[in-house]
Amino acid sequence: MSESPLLLGVRHHGPGSARAVGRALDAYEPEIVLIEGPPEADELVGLAASSTMEPPVALLAYPASGPAARSAVFWPFAEFSPEWQALRWALAHGVPVRFMDLAAAHVLAGEPGADDDEVHHDPLGALAAAAGYDDPERWWEDVIELAGADRNSAQRSPRSAFEVFAAVATAMAEVRGDATSSLREQQREASMRIILRAALKQYGRVAVVCGAWHVPALTAPLPSASADRALLRGLPKTKVEMTWVPWTHGRLASWQGYGAGVRSPGWYHHLFTCPDNPIARWFVTVAELLRREGMPVSSAHVIEAVRLAETLATLRGRPLAGLAEVTEATLAVLCDGDEVRLRLVDQKLVVGERLGRVPDDTPSVPLVKDVAAAQRRLRMQPSALVTTLELDLRKEFDLARSHLLHRLRLLGVSWGTPREVQGTGTFKEGWRLCWAPEFAVDLIEASAYGTTVVAAATAKAVERAQAATSVAEVAELLSQCLLADVPDALGVVLRALSDRVALDSDVLHLMEALPALARTLRYGDVRGTDTSAVHSVVHGLVVRVCVGLGPAVTGLDDDAAAQMVTAVGHVDAALRLIGDESLRVEWLSTLERLAQRDSLPGRLAGRLTRLLLDAGRLEAAEVRRRLGLVLTVGVPPTRAAAWIEGFLAGGGQLLVHDERLLSLLDEWLAGIPADHFIEVLPLLRRTFATFTGPERRSIGERVRRLARRSARDDTAPDDVDPARSALVLPVLRRLLGEDVVADLVPATGSGGAEPAPSVPTEVHSGQ
Numbered sequence: 001m002s003e004s005p006l007l008l009g010v011r012h013h014g015p016g017s018a019r020a021v022g023r024a025l026d027a028y029e030p031e032i033v034l035i036e037g038p039p040e041a042d043e044l045v046g047l048a049a050s051s052t053m054e055p056p057v058a059l060l061a062y063p064a065s066g067p068a069a070r071s072a073v074f075w076p077f078a079e080f081s082p083e084w085q086a087l088r089w090a091l092a093h094g095v096p097v098r099f100m101d102l103a104a105a106h107v108l109a110g111e112p113g114a115d116d117d118e119v120h121h122d123p124l125g126a127l128a129a130a131a132g133y134d135d136p137e138r139w140w141e142d143v144i145e146l147a148g149a150d151r152n153s154a155q156r157s158p159r160s161a162f163e164v165f166a167a168v169a170t171a172m173a174e175v176r177g178d179a180t181s182s183l184r185e186q187q188r189e190a191s192m193r194i195i196l197r198a199a200l201k202q203y204g205r206v207a208v209v210c211g212a213w214h215v216p217a218l219t220a221p222l223p224s225a226s227a228d229r230a231l232l233r234g235l236p237k238t239k240v241e242m243t244w245v246p247w248t249h250g251r252l253a254s255w256q257g258y259g260a261g262v263r264s265p266g267w268y269h270h271l272f273t274c275p276d277n278p279i280a281r282w283f284v285t286v287a288e289l290l291r292r293e294g295m296p297v298s299s300a301h302v303i304e305a306v307r308l309a310e311t312l313a314t315l316r317g318r319p320l321a322g323l324a325e326v327t328e329a330t331l332a333v334l335c336d337g338d339e340v341r342l343r344l345v346d347q348k349l350v351v352g353e354r355l356g357r358v359p360d361d362t363p364s365v366p367l368v369k370d371v372a373a374a375q376r377r378l379r380m381q382p383s384a385l386v387t388t389l390e391l392d393l394r395k396e397f398d399l400a401r402s403h404l405l406h407r408l409r410l411l412g413v414s415w416g417t418p419r420e421v422q423g424t425g426t427f428k429e430g431w432r433l434c435w436a437p438e439f440a441v442d443l444i445e446a447s448a449y450g451t452t453v454v455a456a457a458t459a460k461a462v463e464r465a466q467a468a469t470s471v472a473e474v475a476e477l478l479s480q481c482l483l484a485d486v487p488d489a490l491g492v493v494l495r496a497l498s499d500r501v502a503l504d505s506d507v508l509h510l511m512e513a514l515p516a517l518a519r520t521l522r523y524g525d526v527r528g529t530d531t532s533a534v535h536s537v538v539h540g541l542v543v544r545v546c547v548g549l550g551p552a553v554t555g556l557d558d559d560a561a562a563q564m565v566t567a568v569g570h571v572d573a574a575l576r577l578i579g580d581e582s583l584r585v586e587w588l589s590t591l592e593r594l595a596q597r598d599s600l601p602g603r604l605a606g607r608l609t610r611l612l613l614d615a616g617r618l619e620a621a622e623v624r625r626r627l628g629l630v631l632t633v634g635v636p637p638t639r640a641a642a643w644i645e646g647f648l649a650g651g652g653q654l655l656v657h658d659e660r661l662l663s664l665l666d667e668w669l670a671g672i673p674a675d676h677f678i679e680v681l682p683l684l685r686r687t688f689a690t691f692t693g694p695e696r697r698s699i700g701e702r703v704r705r706l707a708r709r710s711a712r713d714d715t716a717p718d719d720v721d722p723a724r725s726a727l728v729l730p731v732l733r734r735l736l737g738e739d740v741v742a743d744l745v746p747a748t749g750s751g752g753a754e755p756a757p758s759v760p761t762e763v764h765s766g767q
Contacts, residue, residue: 003204004220005196006030009168009212010082013252013262015272017082020164021209025089027162030207032199033090035083036214037075037099038107039195040242045099047244048084049091050359055079056247056265057356058437061104062444064239072441073107076247078265080272086209100195100208102188109236126175142318173216187235189217190228197225244362245440248384249352266352267323279321280306286334286345295341297334305333323350355384355435366451368443374404374453382415382435389431390421402429406484407457411446413439454486461489465496471504475513478534479520494533501541507548510541511567517541518574535580542583545571546590553594553604561601565646568604572611588617602630602639606646610654624660631668637676640668641683648687652695655702662702 090097128139335341405416421430450456
């Protein structure tokens with residue numbers, strides 16, 4: 001057995017720990033480096049030396065067979081992670097490096113050792129509380145990350161390379177003294193000790209880099225080897241595959257898995273990569289960001305922000321301004337107290353949007369390699385930044401990009417999200433792109449369907465078609481298949497659609513399927529796809545809907561009527577999109593017959609009337625007649641309100657342009673008894689709340705003019721003395737405005753009252 005190993009207890013993803021590890025390894029010159037991590041990754045360590053490997057990255061373990069997404073495990077590394085720096089140090093110095101932890105084969109096989117009494121410990125929280133801190137991150141930053149630093153450098157002053165780690169080991173031993181470890185944690189540490197013993201037998205100088213919590217468990221005297229093997233005996237095991245995948249700072253900030261995450265990876269990356277004048281350099285970076293966003297920030301702002309941050313650090317007794325001081329100075333000086341600007345700085349810099357990169361020769365499944373090749377060929381570099389892409393589908397290159405994005409969506413990889421684009425042409429397509437690390441797992445799972453994107457998307461579409469239970473689901477799938485250009489799946493999907501249509505007698509289900517099919521017919525031509533089979537299905541579907549709609553709208557309650565109103569609107573929009581005149585005529589004829597029924601729910605009757613009006617199948621006079629019948633005294637106010645809600649669901653412009661309709665509605669509202677008005681009010685509020693602000697203002701102006709006209713038409717009583725009445729006009733003008741009084745009072749002239757003398761200035765409107 002060699003000498004005792006050098007135990008370097010670190011904080012995962014801590015820049016101060018990372019620098020200390022580098023100094024300690026330089027001073028100790030170990031013959032082998034052991035790093036906390038899955039032992040199966042030993043064969044992948046050489047890739048970390050590649051010039052094309054850029055952190056943040058992560059080790060990914062997934063089952064060699066079975067659903068990868070449900071059981072994949074990640075081990076993330078940032079450039080400022082102590083484990084990553086130890087790995088790069090060993091590769092740079094030609095020193096062997098191995099990982100030590102519970103094997104991923106056991107982790108992915110189930111939940112070994114997970115017991116009901118597992119206790120989760122927060123050692124940093126305990127030490128921070130003992131030191132009087134309420135934030136463990138801030139305590140670690142003061143004691144470890146910034147201790148010994150001066151105002152011009154984030155590096156520690158020259159001290160013993162091992163002093164920090166000795167202090168951490170002592171502190172962890174005290175914290176662990178009364179703690180109870182879970183069985184899973186005991187198994188992990190037993191695995192670490194087994195690998196440590198094997199290294200000590202082969203090498204004389206062994207360095208161990210692990211989480212500070214595990215240091216006491218690796219410190220002599222160790223438990224017996226037989227006791228450690230007993231803890232691992234009988235654990236379930238499965239065959240696993242491992243690879244490197246890109247990671248992101250944003251994912252590192254929210255990561256709750258192995259090694260947990262940090263709240264400010266961008267800030268820590270800055271501290272690690274800018275050891276000289278880190279605070280001043282940080283504020284310069286913030287100023288650059290704000291200037292790019294069009295905000296005025298000068299060099300004077302930067303100078304004052306640095307002074308404020310350093311002053312706050314001095315007042316609080318901190319060795320160097322930390323993130324808290326920097327954030328306060330940023331908000332006060334650079335952002336002028338604007339929280340919105342501060343959130344921008346937090347998102348772009350404090351957290352950051354850095355996306356890592358792995359070498360092209362990294363082991364992976366064929367599907368992942370095919371996607372990567374397509375991304376390079378189509379010049380679509382994955383990025384953690386949210387970007388927008390607008391495609392012209394008339395161009396072969398853009399069409400190929402669209403096919404790739406739609407195929408990935410079929411596989412459940414939502415790298416691109418469709419978005420609306422300006423213009424009316426069908427050849428334009430907009431996307432919102434953002435790459436997430438989890439997509440690597442999704443692609444690995446999807447590799448069970450094929451080795452290429454086209455093959456996998458085809459197989460996945462066939463599987464979904466066979467498993468679909470509703471007509472609408474298959475119709476949406478058919479639209480996706482045409483957009484993704486997977487012709488080998490179309491036959492299966494079309495047969496599934498025909499089968500579902502033939503077996504489904506629910507008219508509502510058939511109506512819900514039409515919008516997706518309409519989009520397929522409308523946008524298929526620009527992509528050069530054959531949609532003749534789809535048109536045949538749509539024609540049969542519309543005929544069945546028209547035949548079955550009459551019985552389907554009988555005896556509907558309020559909820560069913562609301563659902564039917566939505567479905568009717570969608571079908572009408574779908575048929576307008578298709579542009580088939582024969583189908584459109586048949587549909588409108590069906591609506592005309594239904595709209596004449598007295599038994600229709602009010603909301604549905606109003607909606608059908610509006611659709612027929614918009615289609616030119618009803619004259620405005622006929623619509624006013626129907627509205628007048630609905631608003632008569634004999635019709636319950638709640639039914640009338642429901643009819644109005646359905647009729648006006650298309651927008652309030654109709655009331656702006658048809659004054660007679662507005663007048664009918666106004667008179668009806670004014671005549672509702674008080675007790676019934678309370679019942680009607682919620683429906684009316686819901687109706688008018690859907691109108692845009694300009695529409696509501698225009699309607700209000702129209703109603704105001706109606707009131708003025710009605711007031712002018714009223715005849716004044718004979719016993720009113722015009723001269724005395726004129727005395728109040730100046731006060732009314734001050735209360736109501738000149739325009740309102742002019743509309744209410746007839747213009748003076750022959751036979752009219754003479755203008756009254758003005759009111760003294762001391763008389764105010766309250767008098």
